[in-house]
Amino acid sequence: MTAITERNLIDFVYAEARMLDEQRFEDWLTLFTEDAYYWMPLAHDQQDPKLHTSLMYEDKLLLRVRIERLSGQRTFSQQPKSRCHHLLQAPSIESSNPATGEHIVRTAFHYTETRLDKQVIYAGWSTHHLVEVEGKLRIRLKRIDLVNCDAAFGNIQLFM
16 A cells, blocks of 8 residues: 555645536545535634534535535526636645544635626635545545635535
């Protein structure tokens, strides 16, 4: 088995963003472990997704439901489909433990979501809690901290 390098961790984050930009949602979902969560806190420095309201706190089942909704023929809010673009700062390795196969990578981003003549831009940081599963990196937790997390938002259709 090959050791995971810093370059592997960085490349993983870039590849994941590209999957989302290309709407390869099924491929993207396979990056998550079965016990994974996608979390977008509602407050700065929020520490608990269960005792406090979040913008999103979805397990793998809910992610799958959202993907099925996005690809559904009767999802009129997605006709035409929303599109997105991630502009990422170079990811930084916050921690890496080869012995346990656990890694944390933080990335600042600007994210643009567009549909028809409406365009929305978000800025923030993503924190990937990655684990090694059978020699491959997988996401156990993806946390999205928006700069303006406490603002009033419309529907966020896609994944940041």
